Amino acid sequence: MEPNTTPKKIVTRFAPSPTGFMHIGGVRTALFAYLFARKHNGTFILRIEDTDKEREVAGSIEQIQESLTWLGIDWDYGPTKPGPFGSCIQSERLEIYKKYAQELIAKGLAYPSPYSAEEIAAFKQQAIDAKKPFLMRNHRPETFDDWDGTRPLRLKVPEIKRYTWNDVTRGELSAGEEMLDDVILIKSDGYPTYTFAHIIDDYIMGVTHVMRADEFISSMPKFLSIHDALGIAYPTFVTLPPILRDDRTKKLGKRDGAKDILDYRADGYLPEAMMNFLALTGWNPGTEQEVFAHDELVAAFDISKIQRAGAVFNEEKLLWMNKQHLHKLSAEEFVAYLSKNVPDHLKRIASFTTEKLAALAPIIRERINTTAEFATMAAAGEYDFAFTAPTYETEILRWKNDENVSAGLPRLREAITILETADFTSPETIKAALMPYAESVGKGELLWPLRTALSGRAQSPDPFTIAYIIGQGETISRLKTACDKLGE
RNA sequence: GGUCCCAUCGUCUAACGGUUAGGACAUCAGGUUUUCAUCCUGGAAAUCGGAGUUCGAUUCUCCGUGGGAUCACCA
Numbered sequence: 001m002e003p004n005t006t007p008k009k010i011v012t013r014f015a016p017s018p019t020g021f022m023h024i025g026g027v028r029t030a031l032f033a034y035l036f037a038r039k040h041n042g043t044f045i046l047r048i049e050d051t052d053k054e055r056e057v058a059g060s061i062e063q064i065q066e067s068l069t070w071l072g073i074d075w076d077y078g079p080t081k082p083g084p085f086g087s088c089i090q091s092e093r094l095e096i097y098k099k100y101a102q103e104l105i106a107k108g109l110a111y112p113s114p115y116s117a118e119e120i121a122a123f124k125q126q127a128i129d130a131k132k133p134f135l136m137r138n139h140r141p142e143t144f145d146d147w148d149g150t151r152p153l154r155l156k157v158p159e160i161k162r163y164t165w166n167d168v169t170r171g172e173l174s175a176g177e178e179m180l181d182d183v184i185l186i187k188s189d190g191y192p193t194y195t196f197a198h199i200i201d202d203y204i205m206g207v208t209h210v211m212r213a214d215e216f217i218s219s220m221p222k223f224l225s226i227h228d229a230l231g232i233a234y235p236t237f238v239t240l241p242p243i244l245r246d247d248r249t250k251k252l253g254k255r256d257g258a259k260d261i262l263d264y265r266a267d268g269y270l271p272e273a274m275m276n277f278l279a280l281t282g283w284n285p286g287t288e289q290e291v292f293a294h295d296e297l298v299a300a301f302d303i304s305k306i307q308r309a310g311a312v313f314n315e316e317k318l319l320w321m322n323k324q325h326l327h328k329l330s331a332e333e334f335v336a337y338l339s340k341n342v343p344d345h346l347k348r349i350a351s352f353t354t355e356k357l358a359a360l361a362p363i364i365r366e367r368i369n370t371t372a373e374f375a376t377m378a379a380a381g382e383y384d385f386a387f388t389a390p391t392y393e394t395e396i397l398r399w400k401n402d403e404n405v406s407a408g409l410p411r412l413r414e415a416i417t418i419l420e421t422a423d424f425t426s427p428e429t430i431k432a433a434l435m436p437y438a439e440s441v442g443k444g445e446l447l448w449p450l451r452t453a454l455s456g457r458a459q460s461p462d463p464f465t466i467a468y469i470i471g472q473g474e475t476i477s478r479l480k481t482a483c484d485k486l487g488e
Numbered sequence: 489g490g491u492c493c494c495a496u497c498g499u500c501u502a503a504c505g506g507u508u509a510g511g512a513c514a515u516c517a518g519g520u521u522u523u524c525a526u527c528c529u530g531g532a533a534a535u536c537g538g539a540g541u542u543c544g545a546u547u548c549u550c551c552g553u554g555g556g557a558u559c560a561c562c563a
Contacts, residue, residue: 017563052562117561133490133559152561175492179559187561194563218492218558241494248555277500280512284501288511307501310556314499317513366526382524399522438522447522459524 010042011206014068014075015198017049018060022067023258024313025213025243025251028278032240033211034073035279035301045205046078048089049198051191061089067261071271072294077205085204090197097192100200100230101153101185109158109229110185111144112151136182153186155196158229163221168209168238169306170217179221195222203232209303211238215251238303241282242310252313268341268371269318273325277318281311291324319369326365335361341371343378349387359469360386363461382457386469389478390456394485399448408449409486411441415450416479424472427464434464453482 014030016022022030030046037044046068048061061079068075077083087093104110113136115123120136127134137157147153157180164174185196192200202210216223217239227234242251252258264274276292284307285292285300292300329337335358346352360383368374377383384390398405414437422433438446451463454475460466467475 015563019563049563055562113561120561131489170493173492176490178491181559184561189561191561193561198563213557214493215557216563220492239493242556244556246499251556281500286502288502290500290512309494311501312499314513317500320513363525367524442522444522449522451522455523457524461524462522 008208010037010040011045011208012037012042012211013045013047013202013205013207015047015049015201016064017052017055018057018064019052019055020057020060020063020254021260021262022064023252023254023261024278025253025258027067027071027261028243028282029211029213029240030068030073031071031275031278032238032283032301032306033209034075035298036209036211036238036303038298039301042208043076043206044074045083045207046075046088047201047205048079048091049194050089050091051187051194051197053189053191063262070262070265071275073275083205085201085206090201091191093197093201094190094192096204097186097197097200101147101192101196104155104185104229105144105147105153107229108144109156110147110153111141111156112147113154113184114141114145114151115139133178135178137180140182149186149190150188152184152188154182155185155226155229157182157225159225163224165220165224165234165237167217168236168303169241169308170214170239173217173220175218175221177221179218180225181222183222183226185226195219196226199223199226199230199232202235203230207235209236209238211240213251214239214242238306241307243281244310244312246312248310248312251310268337268374269322270325270337273318273322276325277321281313282307291321291328293328323369326369331361334365338364338371338374341374343371343375345375345378345381346383346387349384351387356386356469363465382460385455385457385460385466389474389481390454392452392456394482396452396456396458397449397482397486399444401442401445406486408445409483411446412449412453412479412483412486415446416476416483419467419472419476419479422472424468424475427462427468430467431464449482450479454478 012033014033016026016030034044036042046065048064050056050061065079075081078088082088086096101110123139124134136154137160140156160177160180162174162176164172167173183195184193186192201207220237224234244250245252245256250256261274265271272294275294276297279292279297279301280290283301284305285302286305289300326334326337338357338361339354342352342357346357364374364383367377394405397408399408402408415434418433418437419430423429434446447463451460451466452458454463454466454470455461470478
């Protein structure tokens with residue numbers, strides 16, 4: 001049957017199995033289906049394919065929804081939002097699959113498997129010994145028993161032929177009859193297989209574009225033969241490229257260390273950065289724009305620019321992408337972002353306040369890609385100066401041109417005098433007050449001991465910013481402490 | 489093994505037969521700077537191989553090579 005080409009509202013779906021957390025690959029599939037639907041003002045459905053009780057992991061459905069919601073992917077129908085077609089959870093649609101199964105039985109196109117697992121294993125062994133492909137259709141019984149629901153129901157393949165179909169990203173594809181078999185439609189536990197259930201649901205839910213990873217290409221003849229048996233039209237197929245491991249040897253999967261997408265949230269990645277980055281692996285806008293906000297992505301998304309080849313997930317570029325989105329945040333948004341992710345190290349400092357954090361925010365922003373990095377830097381004491389007077393060896397106060405540490409003493413004393421009457425309304429005003437003197441003695445000669453006296457570190461933000469953050473009183477106090485130490 | 493899919497810098501990718509093969513990340517080298525960071529400039533870096541079609545192939549065809557997917561009462 002030919003694809004339905006009459007223009008109609010686009011409907012896509014993301015149909016995960018609740019078998020654990022979501023990783024990059026699954027999320028990217030969801031994202032493409034979502035972007036395509038939103039771009040064309042279509043419908044996006046989140047369907048839960050929980051037909052394998054063995055593999056089901058408790059809490060997965062909630063985690064899937066939480067992951068998508070975090071990224072900013074919403075759905076029109078989902079687990080808690082049934083559609084006109086009923087529930088979006090397959091285990092709640094068993095009667096529907098049975099109805100279609102009965103239809104196939106009535107047409108003589110489905111039959112209960114008469115064999116035990118042992119008998120099938122024996123058939124398989126025979127095929128292996130004879131070096132021939134193992135196909136159940138070669139063991140089809142002469143006559144079909146009635147189906148009482150306790151035995152698996154198999155498809156009687158309607159036609160053994162080579163299937164050719166069209167794929168939006170891959171063009172014309174085809175696969176031969178060796179892929180066609182009497183596949184199981186309903187398992188002995190009463191649940192349908194993926195092969196059967198997804199076709200019926202896509203049909204009933206009006207899915208126009210089936211977007212999924214390329215691992216399903218080889219199963220297409222089976223899927224198509226079921227469409228034919230059912231007498232329903234094919235949807236449009238859109239194959240997505242795989243996401244590969246770093247070493248390119250495999251598809252990225254949970255067992256290869258693919259992280260839970262929510263771990264990225266914990267590390268302080270912005271959902272828009274993650275969405276942006278994911279959109280760019282396996283797709284590109286055809287322009288040189290790389291940083292996209294959610295709505296820009298929806299507007300730019302073009303199904304015809306989906307890649308064919310697999311892509312390696314590049315964490316370093318994701319880091320860079322997050323920084324780009326961090327810089328798009330307003331000052332208030334950035335402070336809110338930091339406040340939600342205050343490193344334990346800073347929380348333990350008694351004088352920590354969110355006001356101080358806000359003052360510190362601009363210099364943090366240019367130093368981090370994620371809050372995970374913020375935590376690492378904080379743990380190393382890099383931001384302690386904002387909250388507490390530093391402890392340090394006096395040697396750190398020595399500018400490289402000075403022959404000894406105390407050479408800086410008179411300069412610090414002069415700086416104190418200047419700062420006692422300086423304007424502390426911004427780092428710039430402080431700088432303005434100090435620079436004439438600094439230039440007269442040599443910038444490094446004053447600025448190095450000044451900065452290290454304030455931060456207690458060889459490497460830190462500039463002294464004017466530190467002075468501004470800690471305030472006039474604390475600035476002078478720290479400089480006097482330094483002078484005292486040098487005077488000893 | 490059978491069948492199917494894929495192939496441009498290390499990585500993500502652009503170039504709908506004609507470009508000095510472009511951009512980004514990473515990397516290297518300079519510069520700004522009181523240190524770190526930021527920022528700026530520049531460099532190096534790719535069409536898997538071989539035929540064919542064509543005046544001309546990254547682009548089209550075929551073969552090879554390499555990689556991947558799939559052959560379940562899993563999805």
